[in-house]
Amino acid sequence: MALKKVYSFDIEAIPPYSFELTVHKPAGWWWSTPEEIFEDNTLWTATRFRGKLIGLKLESLGTLMEPKIRCAVFRDEEISDAEKNGITFRIKRALRTEEDLNEFYEMARRDDVLRDVIKDLRGMRTLGWPDLFPALTLAVTLQMAPMKRSRQMMELLIENFGDKISFDGKTVSYWPSQERIADTLVEELKAKTKLGYRAENLLSIAKTLTVGFPILEELWEMPHEEVKKRLLSLRGIGNYSVEIVVPGTGFPLDVWSAKIFHVLFFGKEPGSPREAIKELKKTAQDRWGKWRGHAFVYVLNDLPEISKRIGVDLTRF
């Protein structure tokens, strides 16, 4: 049964704002679920709000300098005004429409690595997940696996334990709920999703979230150090994963990105990427300060263009 439209609203953003680059990243990252549909500057996607799935149609009606996004919300029943406010707030926050990039661009214009990157990706916001458990699920599947294998784990999770909704003539698959995973036996999870040792971790995270953990809005209200502490208390979530879940705050280097930034900073590949991470993080901190998280996302979404300019293929890693 198709969900029906329950309300819609328009969002304005601080310019420059590129809707397309924000929700449909050049490197292939999605806004909410890998199964969402992006066509003609419109995104059909889904999220979960207070345990219930909602369909979202986000449509760009504006321009880079006069951005405007129309957002239609679909659900199987009417919703209260309080819920509407909550949903609207969450979508705005995840679209990062209130974020002012001008200070970042000011700094980037004086930086050899970023100067051209910010021209290529002008108006792009970093990631901003609209739902907590999927962000944690993503972080877990990214650990210690090549991208292809991570994609396989995510697809199997969504296929076997996720949900599917139809609205506005489209069907979108969405991540499993924490309740669904918490109800699963670890053997079944392992067998159906190829998560390997990560299955125990995901199960533990799901259980912790169902018995009591701050929701997204509560985390957003907390100081960053407190958010980090809470997330680190989850089994299988370390520093790297925290920076995946709370994008734009740190510099989530892994073996793959360490190779890329080592080439950009020092002109050659590191002998041992894992050992180079500490030094690279410090270099990024000294060079880009509080904007290092933005620099991270911008660079990794512009690898083909950077490669052409420097004459080194950074997409091969």
Next chain:
DNA sequence: GCGTCCAGGTCTACC
């Protein structure tokens, strides 16, 4: 074909 290596990290056990 078959064996080996290691990946878009984290935890534990030990110092």
Next chain:
DNA sequence: GGTAGACCTGGACGC
């Protein structure tokens, strides 16, 4: 407060 070693699994690679 710092650091080896183990950890599922499957693609990539060498032979």
